[in-house]
Amino acid sequence: MDPASLTKLLSPAGQELLGQLPPYSERSVLHVSEQLRARGVDADLVAAALTQSRLRARARAKFGERADAMVFTPDGLEQATRHVVALQHARRYADAGCRLVADLGCGLGGDALALSELGVPVLAVEADATTAALAAANLRPYPTATVRPGDALALDLAAAGVDAVFADPARRAGGRRVFDPAAYSPPLDAVLALRARVAALGVKVAPGVPYAALPADAHARWVSVDGDVVEAGLWFGAVAPEGPGRSAVLLTGGRADVLAEREDAAGAHAPDAPARTGEVRAPGGVLYEPDGAVIRAGLVARVGELLGAGLLSEGIAYLTGDRLVATPFATAYRVLDHFPFALKPLRAYLRARDVGALTIKKRGTAVEPEQLRRQLALKGSRPATIVLTRLGGRHSVLVVEPA
Structure with a gap:
């Protein structure tokens, strides 16, 4: 925003104009602009005000109703x-x-x-x-x-x-x-x-x-x-x-x-310490996907302790356990099946179960979900969720459902 437009926008007239604008709509912005210019409102001020109206609409996701009284730049x-x-x-x-x-x-x-x-x-x-x-x-x-x-x-x-x-x-x-x-x-x-x-x-x-x-x-x-x-x-x-x-x-x-971290965990209070590793287990009846903030903070092993769960594979942030425990720190799934990953057996498995809409989650594998979805070419009527990861060092598939 150039200094002249900013001055106009922050002036009493600019603030009054902002307060008079209808809720922002892409469909109506051209009509509103033409109406304002027909009333003799300065063209630069019209452009600046409509830009602010658009930014305020976007800003509600961050600021709620406060956004309606604020001014923004796109980068800001x-x-x-x-x-x-x-x-x-x-x-x-x-x-x-x-x-x-x-x-x-x-x-x-x-x-x-x-x-x-x-x-x-x-x-x-x-x-x-x-x-x-x-x-x-x-x-x-x-x-x-x-x-x-x-x-x-x-x-x-x-x-x-x-x-x-x-x-x-x-x-x-x-x-x-x-x-x-x-x-x-x-x-x-x-x-x-x-x-x-x-x-x-x-x-x-x-x-x-x-x-x-x-x-x-x-x-x-x-x-x-x-x-x-x-x-x-x-x-x-x-x-x-x-x-x-x-x-x-x-x-x-x-x-x-x-x-x-636990108060008594070795190195728990060292911010530069490596993330603790947890016990690796065979897949149980429940899969837990820790929240991204938990993963970034290196607290996956801590969540596993709270849930009585272990890692599916070393260095991969999926946990597994035998019983479902409610937690805000991870999303839980029931494990329905698991087997080594290969395209043709996976396609046959899903088609036999009339799967059409497939949710693909992955960690520890280079498989691209969209490419895999095209290769599977599923046309069924039922939804399913699969997790691509490693089990015992092998690329594997877990068939799961939200708990």
Whole structure:
């Protein structure tokens, strides 16, 4: 968004126009645009307002009804923290009694918004001037929030009176995701160095962050929302009451389920330790598929202990047991059958059971589900679910049904 369009959009006239727009619809956007221009509304303002209307419609998935009073850029919305996750962050600072949190690299202000809703004063810093202006607009209802454009790492934390920091370094370059922590902007090591000045530090990182990149004093937590892994966070000092280690939190329908290692597990509190391995077992009557956050946090063996289940195969995140146990940390399936994988026997097996709609799950195999589905050419009337994985080192098929 160019500065002139931004100025028009954030003006009283622009805000009034945004408030008058009907719910966004691809079918009606051209008609609405023509109507507004016929009324003499500035063409640039019309374009900016309709873009915001479209972005607000998309943003409801992250911000709910709050999105209807916010302003966005496409990239900013893509990178913004979901509000349900931002509240998890904000509660750490609220529970620690932080007096002023510096939100470094605040983007559109999603995390600062959650902090403000919990009454935690926040100083939000954003290098991009346009994004900073939008963040200021989003935080306007909160007198305890201040937005400052500039280099996040150049902020004099002591002079500003900051006693805690939240940082969200950019993890995209040229439109692509960045996986190397040294390539974050600013680099992860530069952000972590801030804890020499402010001990209470939280850093949002990519879910694929390697354990080797985790400092020994970090509590690393992976977060999934409705089954989708959305982020990992590193927490230090007063905002990490759990102490060093790794954990996962699953957010589903307003509920938060937290999983961590056993207190007495060897190396449980070493965030850079390898994931514990579990006992490998032959397939039982139940298959468990752990949540992605559990897998990322290296807690598959811990879930197995809770369920009385073991691994189907070394290094593959499927668990099996003889009895069905309810858990938020894994999806359960009843095992109906299992046998070595081969195309022709599998096709014959499924056709004999009149299978047409086939759900294919896989781990530990290079088989492409869509290609396999075409090769099977099933035309039956019944649904089925199969799992492609390894059993005893052999590529195998498990026929399952949701428990």
